[in-house]
Amino acid sequence: MNLDAKIPSGPIQEKWDKHRFEMKLVNPANKRKFDVIVVGTGLAGASAAASLAELGYNVEAFCFNDSARRAHSIAAQGGINAAKNYPNDGDSIERLFYDTVKGGDFRAREANVYRLAQVSSAIIDQCVAQGVPFAREYGGLLDNRSFGGAQVSRTFYARGQTGQQLLLGAYGALMRQVGLGTVKMHVRTEMLDVVVVDGRARGIVVRDLTTGEIRSHAADAVVLATGGYANVFYLSTNAKACNVTAGERAYKRGAAFANPCFTPIHPTCIPRSGDYQSKLTLMSESLRNDGRGWVPKIRGDRRSPAQIPESERDYYLERKYPSYGNLAPRDISSRAAKEACDDGRGVGPGGYGVYLDFADAIGRLGQNVIAERYGNLFEMYERITGENPYQVPMRIYPAPHYAMGGLWVDYNLMSTIEGLHVLGEANFSDHGANRLGASALMQGLADGYFIIPYTIGHYFASNKLGKVKTDHAEFKRVEAEVRERIKRLTTANGKRTPDSFHRELGKIVWEKCGMARNEKGLKEALQQIPALREEFWKNLKLTGHSDDYNAVLEHAGRVADFLEFAELLCLDALMRTESCGGHFREESQMADGEAKRDDAGFSHATVWEYAGADKAPLLNKEPLTFETVKLAVRSYK
Numbered sequence: 001m002n003l004d005a006k007i008p009s010g011p012i013q014e015k016w017d018k019h020r021f022e023m024k025l026v027n028p029a030n031k032r033k034f035d036v037i038v039v040g041t042g043l044a045g046a047s048a049a050a051s052l053a054e055l056g057y058n059v060e061a062f063c064f065n066d067s068a069r070r071a072h073s074i075a076a077q078g079g080i081n082a083a084k085n086y087p088n089d090g091d092s093i094e095r096l097f098y099d100t101v102k103g104g105d106f107r108a109r110e111a112n113v114y115r116l117a118q119v120s121s122a123i124i125d126q127c128v129a130q131g132v133p134f135a136r137e138y139g140g141l142l143d144n145r146s147f148g149g150a151q152v153s154r155t156f157y158a159r160g161q162t163g164q165q166l167l168l169g170a171y172g173a174l175m176r177q178v179g180l181g182t183v184k185m186h187v188r189t190e191m192l193d194v195v196v197v198d199g200r201a202r203g204i205v206v207r208d209l210t211t212g213e214i215r216s217h218a219a220d221a222v223v224l225a226t227g228g229y230a231n232v233f234y235l236s237t238n239a240k241a242c243n244v245t246a247g248e249r250a251y252k253r254g255a256a257f258a259n260p261c262f263t264p265i266h267p268t269c270i271p272r273s274g275d276y277q278s279k280l281t282l283m284s285e286s287l288r289n290d291g292r293g294w295v296p297k298i299r300g301d302r303r304s305p306a307q308i309p310e311s312e313r314d315y316y317l318e319r320k321y322p323s324y325g326n327l328a329p330r331d332i333s334s335r336a337a338k339e340a341c342d343d344g345r346g347v348g349p350g351g352y353g354v355y356l357d358f359a360d361a362i363g364r365l366g367q368n369v370i371a372e373r374y375g376n377l378f379e380m381y382e383r384i385t386g387e388n389p390y391q392v393p394m395r396i397y398p399a400p401h402y403a404m405g406g407l408w409v410d411y412n413l414m415s416t417i418e419g420l421h422v423l424g425e426a427n428f429s430d431h432g433a434n435r436l437g438a439s440a441l442m443q444g445l446a447d448g449y450f451i452i453p454y455t456i457g458h459y460f461a462s463n464k465l466g467k468v469k470t471d472h473a474e475f476k477r478v479e480a481e482v483r484e485r486i487k488r489l490t491t492a493n494g495k496r497t498p499d500s501f502h503r504e505l506g507k508i509v510w511e512k513c514g515m516a517r518n519e520k521g522l523k524e525a526l527q528q529i530p531a532l533r534e535e536f537w538k539n540l541k542l543t544g545h546s547d548d549y550n551a552v553l554e555h556a557g558r559v560a561d562f563l564e565f566a567e568l569l570c571l572d573a574l575m576r577t578e579s580c581g582g583h584f585r586e587e588s589q590m591a592d593g594e595a596k597r598d599d600a601g602f603s604h605a606t607v608w609e610y611a612g613a614d615k616a617p618l619l620n621k622e623p624l625t626f627e628t629v630k631l632a633v634r635s636y637k
Helices: 015-022 043-055 093-103 110-129 162-180 245-252 285-289 316-320 330-345 359-365 367-385 440-462 473-490 498-513 519-539 551-575
Strands: 035-039 058-062 183-186 189-197 200-208 214-218 221-224 265-269 292-296 354-357 394-400 420-422 604-609 618-623
Touching (some): 015 110, 035 043, 043 058, 043 183, 043 440, 110 440, 162 183, 162 440, 189 214, 189 245, 189 473, 200 473, 214 473, 221 245, 221 440, 245 551, 292 316, 292 330, 316 330, 330 354, 359 367, 473 551, 498 551, 519 551, 551 604
Parallel strands (some): 035 058, 035 221, 058 183
Antiparallel strands (some): 200 214, 265 394, 292 354, 354 394, 604 618
16 A cells, blocks of 8 residues: 655655645636535534635535534533743744654654644634634733643633534534535435545445435545544443444545554543443543542542541642643543552542542632633533532543544545545544644644645646546445445344444453553454454344434444444554553553553554455554654653
8 A cells, every 4th residue: 555645845844834835726716616525514524614615615514413513523622722822931833743742652743743733823813713712811812721741831722612612613614605605514414435436535425314315425525524433432422423434434445544543541531420321421631720630548448538638648640740740641641540540549439530629729719710710611510420529529530532543644634545535533643642632623623724725726736537426337336335234234133232232342442452451352352343243233123214314223334333443443452562642552561650662663653454344454554753853751750
């Protein structure tokens, strides 16, 4: 497989500007001749669709919700990073770049990360112009707060609703284009496959989730902005509908999948409450600005937190990582919490929780200040747990949250299928083995507002694309395959629901390929997952029909894709015998328990190529070179 990343030559500070100048352009009148499909209307998809339509392209946008406003981007509550250095505390493009490369444990492509840092400031300007109500200081400047993995305050925020407010900005821009007729919006519509004609992505096959109709849509290019795959764990902070279907379908059509084992765990989630819970709730990482994490020093201590004196509390992050304390990166903070709970010092039911305590901050700043910063988060916590976090510490525990792995893309955000571009969390490019907090929103909007408008134009100007219509034989062939897959699901007459299979799969993946992985567990998972997949197709039970609204059928199709993808995830984790970022192999750790990288053996992205049904995928490697940031032991102590 040709993995030409198309990274421009020259100094890293000049690569993006040089590339923008050298890329070919499409003149305004000719832009109206090109059709673009955008799948997904979260931050990356909505911003891309709005920007491309504003430029003059004809855009069709697709989402499986009843409105683009319901995208899961709203769950990114804490903030968005940008190197504006408003607090005058030493931030810069170079520091944001360095923090991101280091935070990803030196497993990201340098050129992409530097570009992300470069365009970060423009994102804030764009969003302010759209009316996003960022918090402001007394003097009127936008306020900033700290986030994990950084010693400067660079995170812009809108209370605890940043993702929602940013999405409303992008949604407004998108709907303006819908009103102008430059975007045709398809809601309650799920992409079930991508159509490749003569080696290029030329359209998609979708199912109308209301009527069950299967139909095709053709275009000159396809943009996937379909989010991540953390729901492979079943219990995650993702919305229940989040899935891997678009990525898995594209992978089977020839789009390489990179670093699937890089699945970080978020340290600040409400602990699981029972066996029949369907999802987990994220508490923003921004809470770690003022909350202090601790557990009792005595194993099995079941006293209420108020009864445990300071001398008997272990502020474990402050003890282990004094330079960063409670703002240590997510992967490190999550493992530290797990370590404390595994040591028998966890709190709450089952001992799987740690305290996040705001007593010091309330005493220092007053409850009103804390309420202004986090009021909606505190209210959400109380509604779910019945506990008032102003009076007692929150109980939190790590949970699956984001996916750094995704479809491989080059510097132009194009996959190994010509014309198939991948944005935001759906691609692999910017975070390496661990994503720093407040960087998801940054990447999604950077890709949609400031990168794809340039690079997709270069693709159009560089290729002669004849028009392809949905009556092309390849569209009919893919449609037939989609219908056959749906028929196979609906004619199954077993005894188990899709949810029961999803729950069992999630338990396997969490236990064998969760916060910690080892060779024995991964090999067991690679035996258990194919067996579960075989039973799925033999013992699945569906209700309803395919030619009508059928939420059970929707879920079954997504579980089928998770069952296939989970095997790739575990295989990737087995092959990468080092520890790095969110991928922690128990066999590869320092004497003090920290992750131990193997730079000689694994300074590359693992890029998987589909080889066919019942065949092992082919492993390709994209070497990662570090010319600007020198490889070093990742330390936050």
